[in-house]
Amino acid sequence: xxxxxxxxxxxxxxxxxxxxxxxxxxxxxxxxxxxxxxxxxxxxxxxxxxxxxxxxxxxxxxxxxxxxxxxxxxxxxxxxxxxxxxxxxxxxxxxxxxxxxxxxxxxxxxxxxxxxxxxxxxxxxxxxxxxxxxxxxxxxxxxxxxxxxxxxxxxxxxxxxxxxxxxxxxxxxxxxxxxxxxxxxxxxxxxxxxxxxxxxxxxxxxxxxxxxxxxxxxxxxxxxxxxxxxxxxxxxxxxxxxxxxxxxxxxx
Amino acid sequence: xxxxxxxxxxxxxxxxxxxxxxxxxxxxxxxxxxxxxxxxxxxxxxxxxxxxxxxxxxxxxxxxxxxxxxxxxxxxxxxxxxxxxxxxxxxxxxxxxxxxxxxxxxxxxxxxxxxxxxxxxxxxxxxxxxxxxxxxxxxxxxxxxxxxxxxxxxxxxxxxxxxxxxxxxxxxxxxxxxxxxxxxxxxxxxxxxxxxxxxxxxxxxxxxxxxxxxxxxxxxxxxxxxxxxxxxxxxxxxxxxxxxxxxxxxxxxxxxxxxxxxxxxxxxxxxxxxxxxxxxxxxxxxxxxxxxxxxxxxxxxxxxxxxxxxxxxxxxxxxxxxxx
Amino acid sequence: xxxxxxxxxxxxxxxxxxxxxxxxxxxxxxxxxxxxxxxxxxxxxxxxxxxxxxxxxxxxxxxxxxxxxxxxxxxxxxxxxxxxxxxxxxxxxxxxxxxxxxxxxxxxxxxxxxxxxxxxxxxxxxxxxxxxxxxxxxxxxxxxxxxxxxxxxxxxxxxxxxxxxxxxxxxxxxxxxxxxxxxxxxxxxxxxxxxxxxxxxxxxxxxxxxxxxxxxxxxxxxxxxxxxxxxxxxxxxxxxxxxxxxxxxxxxxxxxxxxxxxxxxxxxxxxxxxxxxxxxxxxxxxx
Numbered sequence: 001x002x003x004x005x006x007x008x009x010x011x012x013x014x015x016x017x018x019x020x021x022x023x024x025x026x027x028x029x030x031x032x033x034x035x036x037x038x039x040x041x042x043x044x045x046x047x048x049x050x051x052x053x054x055x056x057x058x059x060x061x062x063x064x065x066x067x068x069x070x071x072x073x074x075x076x077x078x079x080x081x082x083x084x085x086x087x088x089x090x091x092x093x094x095x096x097x098x099x100x101x102x103x104x105x106x107x108x109x110x111x112x113x114x115x116x117x118x119x120x121x122x123x124x125x126x127x128x129x130x131x132x133x134x135x136x137x138x139x140x141x142x143x144x145x146x147x148x149x150x151x152x153x154x155x156x157x158x159x160x161x162x163x164x165x166x167x168x169x170x171x172x173x174x175x176x177x178x179x180x181x182x183x184x185x186x187x188x189x190x191x192x193x194x195x196x197x198x199x200x201x202x203x204x205x206x207x208x209x210x211x212x213x214x215x216x217x218x219x220x221x222x223x224x225x226x227x228x229x230x231x232x233x234x235x236x237x238x239x240x241x242x243x244x245x246x247x248x249x250x251x252x
Numbered sequence: 253x254x255x256x257x258x259x260x261x262x263x264x265x266x267x268x269x270x271x272x273x274x275x276x277x278x279x280x281x282x283x284x285x286x287x288x289x290x291x292x293x294x295x296x297x298x299x300x301x302x303x304x305x306x307x308x309x310x311x312x313x314x315x316x317x318x319x320x321x322x323x324x325x326x327x328x329x330x331x332x333x334x335x336x337x338x339x340x341x342x343x344x345x346x347x348x349x350x351x352x353x354x355x356x357x358x359x360x361x362x363x364x365x366x367x368x369x370x371x372x373x374x375x376x377x378x379x380x381x382x383x384x385x386x387x388x389x390x391x392x393x394x395x396x397x398x399x400x401x402x403x404x405x406x407x408x409x410x411x412x413x414x415x416x417x418x419x420x421x422x423x424x425x426x427x428x429x430x431x432x433x434x435x436x437x438x439x440x441x442x443x444x445x446x447x448x449x450x451x452x453x454x455x456x457x458x459x460x461x462x463x464x465x466x467x468x469x470x471x472x473x474x475x476x477x478x479x480x481x482x483x484x485x486x487x488x489x490x491x492x493x494x495x496x497x498x499x500x501x502x503x504x505x506x507x508x509x510x511x512x513x514x515x516x517x518x519x520x521x522x523x524x525x526x527x528x529x530x531x532x533x534x535x536x537x538x539x540x541x542x543x544x545x546x547x548x549x550x551x552x553x554x555x556x557x558x559x560x561x562x563x564x565x566x567x568x569x570x571x572x573x574x575x576x
Numbered sequence: 577x578x579x580x581x582x583x584x585x586x587x588x589x590x591x592x593x594x595x596x597x598x599x600x601x602x603x604x605x606x607x608x609x610x611x612x613x614x615x616x617x618x619x620x621x622x623x624x625x626x627x628x629x630x631x632x633x634x635x636x637x638x639x640x641x642x643x644x645x646x647x648x649x650x651x652x653x654x655x656x657x658x659x660x661x662x663x664x665x666x667x668x669x670x671x672x673x674x675x676x677x678x679x680x681x682x683x684x685x686x687x688x689x690x691x692x693x694x695x696x697x698x699x700x701x702x703x704x705x706x707x708x709x710x711x712x713x714x715x716x717x718x719x720x721x722x723x724x725x726x727x728x729x730x731x732x733x734x735x736x737x738x739x740x741x742x743x744x745x746x747x748x749x750x751x752x753x754x755x756x757x758x759x760x761x762x763x764x765x766x767x768x769x770x771x772x773x774x775x776x777x778x779x780x781x782x783x784x785x786x787x788x789x790x791x792x793x794x795x796x797x798x799x800x801x802x803x804x805x806x807x808x809x810x811x812x813x814x815x816x817x818x819x820x821x822x823x824x825x826x827x828x829x830x831x832x833x834x835x836x837x838x839x840x841x842x843x844x845x846x847x848x849x850x851x852x853x854x855x856x857x858x859x860x861x862x863x
Contacts, residue, residue, distance in 0.1 A: 056452065082454035094452075096445045107442050110435055111454040117463075119434040169454060310670055357853060364613050364812075365856040367673065368804065372848040379841055493797075497677060504674055535689035541681030548675045549663055 008070075009034040009173055009203050010055070010086075015064035017047075017054055017227075024050045025227045028064070034172075037199040039206045039214045042224035043247070048207045049091055051224070052175050056088045057081045068173070082111070087171035091178045091207075093158040095165065097151040101142050104150055104161055106133045108168035132168070140164040140194065156187040163194070167202075174198065175205045180213060192217060215239075223247070261512070268418055272411045284414050286526055290519045291417040292478045297506070297514040298428040299471020300499055305509035306432055307464045308444030309358075312367045313374030314499050316354060317347050317469040319491035320377070321476025323387055326486040329396050336399040336407060336416075336481060343477040344470050351469030355462035371493060378491035392487030399481045413482055420478065424471060428511055431467060440464055441509070501544045507556030516555055580711040585830050587710070591719055593826025594726035595788075598781035599799060600806035600818040601733065602774030608750035608813030609770045611669060612661065615676040617778055618800030619683035624649045624779020625786035625795065626691050629698050638701040638787070645783050646776040653775025657768050665767075680796070688793045698787040722784050729780065730819065737815055746770070750813050778803075805848050808856070 008031045015028040025047045032038055040048050054061050057078040065074045073081055096104050109132045115121045121129075137143045140160050145153065150161060159179055166174060179195065180188045188210060196217045198204065208214050214221060214235070221238045223231040231241045238244055268287070275284050296318055304310045321343040328339050354373060361369045382390045398408040405412050431437050439460055442450040451457050480486050489495070498521070506517030521540060528536030551557045599621055606614050624645050631641035656679060664672050704718045737743035749756040749766060757763050778799075785795070806825050810817020832843065 078451045079454050079456050082452055088452060090449075094446065094449045096442060096449065098445055099441075103438075107438060107450075108453050110438065113435070115435050117436050117439050117455065117460055119431060119436050121435050165449075165453070310674075357849075361852055361856060363669065364673065365852050367613075368808065369849060369852045372845045372852065375845050376842075376849075379845070497681070500674065500677070532689070535685045538682050538685035538689060541678045541685065545660060545675060545678040545682065548671055548678065549660060552667075552671060 007034045008032065009068065010205070011067040011070075012055070013065045013067070015051075015054060015066065016062045017050060017059075018062050023227055025054065025061070028224075028227070028229055030222060030229065030232070032173075032203070032205065034203050036219040037195070037204040037206060037217055038220045038222060039208055039218040040222045040224060041208060041211075041214055045226075046224040047227040048224055049177055050227075052088055052177055052205075052207065055081075056086060056175065082169060085170075085172035086175065087166045087169040087173070088175035089162045089166040089177055089179060091181060093155075093162050095150045095158060095161050098149065100147050100149055101153070101161060102133060102137065102146040105136050105142075105164050105168050106130070108165040109133050109136065112168070112170050136164050136168050140167070141190075156183050156191075159183060159187075159191065160194075163191075167198070171202060173203045173205065175207075177207045178209060179206070180208065180210050188213065265422065272414055275411070281410065284410050286523065288410070288414050288417050288482055289479070290522050291414075291421045292475045292482070293502070293518040293522060294515045295417075295421050295424045295478070296472045296475035296499065297502055297518045298424050298511060299468035299475075300503055301506075301509065301511055301514045302428060302431060302437075302440070302471075303464050303468035304500070304503055305507075305511075305514070306437060306444065307440040307461065309461060309464060310367065310500065310503075311358065311370040311465075312493070312496050312500065313354070313358075313370035313372075314468070314472055315491050315493065315495040316374045316377050317350065317472030318476040318479075318495065319381070319488075320347055320350055321473030321478075322480045322486050322490045323381060323476075324473075325399075325477035325480040326387065326393050326396050329399055329480070330393065334397055334400045335402055337402065339399060339477050339481070340474060343473045347469040347473030348466050350473075351466035352462055354469070355465030358465070359458055359461045371496070374491060374493060374496055378488055378493070381491055382488040387486070390488060392485065392489075394485050396480060396484040396486065398484060407481065417478055417482075420474065424474070425511070425515070428471070432511065436460065436463070444509075498540075501540065504552075505544060505547050505554050507554030510554075510556040513554050513556035520555070580713055583711060584713050584715060586827065587715075587723065588719065589827030589830030590823060591723040591726065591826070592829055593823035594723060594730055595781050595784055596802055596806055596822035596826055597730050597819050598726060599778045599803040600810075600822045601730075601815050602777045603803045604807045604810070604813055604818040605746075605750075605815060606771055606774045607807070609746060609753075610661075610767050612672045612676065612771075613804075613812075614771075614774070615673065615800065616656070616680040616683055617774075617803055618796035618798070619680045619687070620649055620653060620775050621778040621782040621785075621799045622687055622791075622793075622796040623652070623683055624782030625698070625791045626687050626782075627779070628783035628786050629691075629696055629791050632698050638698070638704075641698070642780065642783050646779040649779035649782075650772045650776030654768060654772040656775075657771040661771070662764065662767075680800075684793070684796045687796075691791075691793070693793050695790050695792045696786075697790045698783065700787050718788065722788055726781075726784065729777075733777075734815070734819075747815075801844070805844060808848060808851055 010030075010032040012028055012030045015025055016023075017025040028051065040051065042048055053059060055066055057073070057076050057080070060075060065072060067073065068084065068086060071084070073084070073086075096107065099107070106129060109129055110116050113125060113129060115125055134143070137146055140163060142157065142160055142164060145157060150158065153161060159182070163176065163179055166176070176195065180191050183191060192213045195204065195206065199217065206218070218235055220233065221235055222229055223238060223241070223244050225247050230247065231238055231244045233241070271287065272284055275281050296314070300314050303314075324343050324346055325339050328342065333339070354370075357373070358366060358370055381387060387393055401407055401416070407413055407416065432440070439450065439455050442453075442455070443457055443460060447457060476490060502517040502521050503514045505521065506515065507513030525536055525540065528539055532539070547554060553560070599617065603614060603617050606612055606617075627645040627648050628641040631644055632638055635641070660675060660679065661672065664675060700718050704721050706717050707714045708717050708720060709715070710720075737747060745756060745759065745761065746766070753763060756766065802825060806821035807818055809821035809824060810819070828843075
């Protein structure tokens with residue numbers, strides 16, 4: 001039941017964002033097809049997270065539009081954007097520290113139920129909610145830590161919890177913001193495999209610094225610098241792009 | 253461990269049920285009166301805990317709901333009807349609307365500004381009712397007729413009123429439990445812990461906060477109406493910010509987000525207040541302030557925190573598993 | 577209203593305003609530097625007034641009271657900060673707020689307990705009784721004196737804050753405490769200093785108010801609210817904001833009392849609510 005190929009899931013037109021005198025995003029345009037994993041790379045401060053923030057409605061753009069499944073979502077608030085199938089994870093783990101792993105994921109899963117903010121919940125729905133939560137925990141590999149407080153998780157496990165919560169939202173488009181940041185090489189590979197597995201069922205936009213990961217799992221890569229898109233293409237095309245090489249000064 | 257907590261609650265309930273039998277015989281009738289006030293405050297604290305303890309909205313204007321319930325009851329009892337059911341019903345209705353309005357405006361602010369705003373809003377009510385001649389302005393109204401139950405049980409009898417408020421308190425407790433254990437309640441906890449994340453998970457945070465205001469306001473309003481039904485007296489003091497402050501103190505001393513904690517604390521504070529005010533007049537508040545400060549410094553989780561540390565209650569997760 | 581009357585009222589308004597500055601600027605600074613909204617500020621100011629009252633009753637010397645009372649209150653503030661506020665740094669700011677609320681309760685009821693509920697006044701020195709003639713109008717000498725003292729204090733503080741090295745470091749600290757720390761300055765003691773000084777400053781206002789108006793056990797509420805409102809108007813953390821907010825309030829009080837006495841209190845809260853809803857950062861830009 002994967003997304004239909006060759007349909008444009010997310011389209012960004014003439015996106016601009018400035019904070020006072022700082023031009024964070026300039027004339028960004030992009031079309032992201034369903035079923036693909038696209039990585040967004042760039043130096044620190046290139047505007048990648050700002051891009052995510054704009055897409056997910058954290059703040060409005062100064063100019064430009066964002067379309068999801070051909071619907072204009074530019075002015076929508078974050079919770080509505082989340083509801084229509086766009087979920088994001090955060091660069092710095094943004095979980096509920098004083099709740100257990102299960103409670104964290106369950107809270108995320110709950111939002112997709114019709115009784116998400118209801119005072120009533122049937123026993124049957126409760127059961128389905130728990131089942132879904134358990135399923136996600138298994139899939140991400142956190143089942144053994146289910147009763148541990150998020151505060152007591154290792155950094156790597158917290159990053160996984162981050163992804164688990166985002167996944168529990170049944171998104172069509174998953175925005176992952178540096179999921180491997182701060183992880184050990186072993187954990188990075190684990191996460192990479194996880195993401196690759198996810199990409200079979202969900203369209204993914206990935207911000208990453210780790211070039212090995214990017215090169216291995218991306219279908220397409222978008223390169224940003226100073227708020228602009230400076231290159232786009234398959235990993236091979238980007239690798240050979242002179243502009244990209246110049247910016248990265250041989251980091252590739 | 254959970255067994256001992258449930259046992260404790262049933263024991264307390266039984267105690268309160270048989271308590272009036274000893275009134276006049278084992279101890280003075282005054283204690284019935286004291287307990288009635290404790291029960292009424294307890295109802296209000298349950299609602300406030302939902303707002304402040306679970307949702308994290310430490311409003312400094314909760315007296316608004318108490319006062320509105322009180323004055324509404326006063327006006328209805330004097331001019332319209334004596335039916336306690338009608339009064340409670342209208343009080344709930346009025347405070348639903350009020351809660352929604354207050355919530356709508358208050359949630360536009362955060363942190364310290366939220367505290368200021370709720371404080372300022374409550375002051376409006378205080379000033380308005382202090383100057384409204386229809387309800388006696390600064391002097392308030394005295395000699396308000398007693399309410400009736402509509403059945404041959406006389407509410408002006410202290411024992412009857414005692415049981416009446418006890419029943420409402422127990423009902424309020426179960427309703428509050430139901431609210432905080434529902435999916436809605438769990439979202440409130442999420443809002444308190446990480447508002448941004450809850451929003452990005454797809455929850456309409458503003459709507460939930462408004463609802464929290466409404467629910468907690470209803471509890472406060474019922475309490476206000478009940479106190480007037482008992483004391484037959486109302487004054488602008490029901491809107492005074494010191495009342496909101498007392499509520500906050502009880503909430504903190506009891507333990508935020510535990511329901512039972514603030515209940516215990518309200519009893520403790522009112523009892524202590526009565527006991528101390530006999531030999532310290534109004535300055536017993538000084539002692540309360542000191543207890544409160546000590547609590548903040550050494551046990552921010554309040555009475556429940558202390559009990560927890562003593563090992564008699566295991567970690568009470570506000571959205572914990574109740575188990576299969 | 578004739579022009580001289582207008583000016584006289586303006587002077588009075590500035591007088592009230594400058595007294596208020598003593599309270600609001602310290603409140604604002606404590607928030608700006610320490611991140612703490614000191615709800616005990618009104619009570620401490622009141623404590624200063626009552627200490628002043630007692631000192632004048634004992635020694636008959638108003639000047640002594642004006643200097644010693646603030647020092648005593650500053651010391652109490654010092655103890656408060658070290659023993660009750662310090663343990664809470666880094667924790668939930670709401671907890672600190674609740675703490676100052678508790679402290680306020682303790683202090684204000686302490687005053688009630690020791691001084692009783694009657695309204696008292698601090699007697700002003702002989703030299704300052706009587707009136708002077710300003711622009712053909714009779715004006716109480718003491719009010720003029722108050723104005724001169726308060727304005728001088730405000731100007732001195734302004735000078736301290738904007739022209740001296742320490743003042744500039746302090747203002748930098750409002751924005752970025754880590755910067756100050758990086759300069760090798762002990763933040764803890766900066767906090768203690770700011771809080772202590774703030775308490776002392778507001779008690780000067782307390783003594784003045786006790787003499788100009790009266791000492792009553794409810795004054796702490798009004799003092800705190802006025803102080804908070806001035807700070808909210810000007811923006812939390814800004815000295816200049818506190819100055820302007822206080823002057824605005826002082827002048828509106830002077831004219832409002834003349835024009836529409838009944839609505840005064842309502843207006844205060846309306847203004848507060850409107851500002852908080854529309855522009856909580858204050859009506860003015862940063863320092």
